[in-house]
Amino acid sequence: MNAQTPLVELKNMSIAFGGVHAVDDVSVDLYPGEVVGLLGHNGAGKSTLIKMLSGAYVGDGGEIRVNGERAEIKNPRDARSYNIETIYQTLALADNLDAASNLFLGRELLTAFGTVDDDAMEAETRKIMARLNPNFRKFAEPVSALSGGQRQSVAIARAVYFNARILIMDEPTAALGPQETQMVSELIKQLKAEGIGIFLISHDVHDVMDLCDRASVMKNGKLVDTVNIADVTDDELLSMIILGKRPGETRVEA
Amino acid sequence: MQVSKQTFFGKLGLDTRLLGMIGALVVLWVMFDLITGGRFLTPRNLFNLSVQTASVAVMATGMVFVIVTRHIDLSVGSMLGFIGMTVAALQVHVLPDVFGLGHGAIWIVAALVAVLMGACIGAFQGWIIGYLTVPAFIVTLGGFLVYRGAMWWVTHGQTVAPLDPSFRLLGGGADGTLGETLSWGFGVFASVVAVVMMLMSRRRKAKHGFAMKPVWAEGILMVLVVGLVIGFVWVMNSYKIAKGALPRIAEARGVEMVDGLQLFHGVAIPVIILLLVTVVMTIISTRTRFGRYVYATGGNPEAAELSGINTRLLTVKIFALMGALTGISAVIASARLGAVDVGLGTLDELRVIAAAVIGGTALSGGFGTIYGAVIGALIMQSLQSGMASVGVDAPLQSIVVGIVLVFAVWIDIVYRRKTGA
Incomplete structure (x- = not known):
């Protein structure tokens, strides 16, 4: 199918919380310039799976490979060192800080004296926002004053600025209006064209049909299957999500 | 208005x-x-x-x-x-x-x-x-x-x-102060540092092409800050050392004790x-x-x-x-x-x-x-x-302080709600 080395391979990943197998022996992979959708109901385990890649959780079992090599990811800092950036569903922004402080949070630009260089960070933020969201003006306000789309563009700018090669987007359009959703879709296409691999977590089938190359469907912590989007219909994808049936399998009583 | x-x-x-x-x-x-x-x-x-x-x-x-x-x-x-x-x-x-x-x-x-x-x-x-x-x-x-x-x-x-x-x-x-001369020195030093820092911040902003305060506003702020510092030092330097402590302080500061000597506290x-x-x-x-x-x-x-x-x-x-x-x-x-x-x-x-x-x-x-x-x-x-x-x-x-505390926090909550911060 694809001769390249995958950007990321998650092999036989498992994690349990107090006896509940949130993720049970799941394997997925991602190639450069590819968007892979992760689908499933709430509680299917897709966010949990991806949090093991972003360093928020450490798995009980399984192996993560980045560019074919085994990667040790124990916390978000480790993930960042592999150029894995995550845009969380909850928009992990500190509401009381401005856009620049959020964009550089944990990786501040410093002056020669070792103090944070707010002016330089604002200048960089202005540059990248001019590229991603030219209408963005609120550089001085705390991000609590921003709209959902503006906040999302700050979160995306953060990933893009630090040269993400692997981008994880957890329901990036869940809180957005139609226009803002459109803006984020355009952004995803743009990033894909730049060769970035994207895991797109969603429970919206149309989003996935629109943006993704492949889709991995999860149910009750297990992987149902991974399919090429070109080979399936909306309905087939839906029945994978709802019934946990692979396409082509005869329908049995649920 | x-x-x-x-x-x-x-x-x-x-x-x-x-x-x-x-x-x-x-x-x-x-x-x-x-x-x-x-x-x-x-x-x-x-x-x-x-x-x-x-x-x-x-x-x-x-x-x-x-x-x-x-x-x-x-x-x-x-x-x-x-x-x-x-x-x-x-x-x-x-x-x-x-x-x-x-x-x-x-x-x-x-x-x-x-x-x-x-x-x-x-x-x-x-x-x-x-x-x-x-x-x-x-x-x-x-x-x-x-x-x-x-x-x-x-x-x-x-x-x-x-x-x-x-x-x-x-x-x-009375003993634990900078004394008059040092207090003035401190006041001047603090004023200079404050003004220099304001100027440097302005230069940085100009370098990046950000919006700056109008020159008159910056000027007023500088005057305010310098006025506050110098005013404070002046007030502290106006507080006379009491007669009883005078010989002791004079000795500590190396001033000759003469009749009619006046010393002041300082900061x-x-x-x-x-x-x-x-x-x-x-x-x-x-x-x-x-x-x-x-x-x-x-x-x-x-x-x-x-x-x-x-x-x-x-x-x-x-x-x-x-x-x-x-x-x-x-x-x-x-x-x-x-x-x-x-x-x-x-x-x-x-x-x-x-x-x-x-x-x-x-x-x-x-x-x-x-x-x-x-x-x-x-x-x-x-x-x-x-x-x-x-x-x-x-x-x-105690009663007044308690009431003021609660009142102040309530004002703060109202302020935050209005400004949306």
């Missing part, structure tokens, strides 16, 4: 909260001055006010970080007492045997031990809070009892006195300490990664964690800093009194928290400024000593 006024202050870059606090302070001062028939706004009273504010204000700057990260520290009053007593016993019972009585190293060792002890105790509390995840309220409530008890054990309840003479200078009083050393702490803490809060992480963690702990910030270690650092500042305050408070009894620092935790909160620190986390906490401490102290000089009896003083 309303609109033009707001844009005027907006262009100056002064926020409404700061103006409100200064307004409240001015109202209090004028009111007390009128009631006491001009006894409140005198160099003497303002000198005392500045010295009395120092101890609580130093701790309040640390409490800002604690509260911004959604914690609380109820132990600072007891910790101050414990550190004060330990350091007092050290300089009276131990250090003279080591260095010899009255040796110049005693006050230095004592002060360093105080700061170090505070940092260690604070770090330990922070470790329990951050790593063992016991709520700060409980940990510091425990500390509140533990340190008050431990303080008693140091000398079995005996008062320790007199403290080392050099150490006592750190508490202010008190604890106030200098407070100003240094304020400047350093402001730099930490606005210009360092540590400070940035404090506010980020307060605003959204989860986001901070996901951004790779070690929030547990951050908690340890915050409480260690709070402890070190409590150590500094212990030095100031014990030096000011010249003796330490088991009551030292009682109720200080509440004064410190009140100062931070009146100064605009939100208990819900994420918001609070160092200068706000210092002004908050000044407002609290003004209220207290103002009422004392008017002759309000102690129970009523």
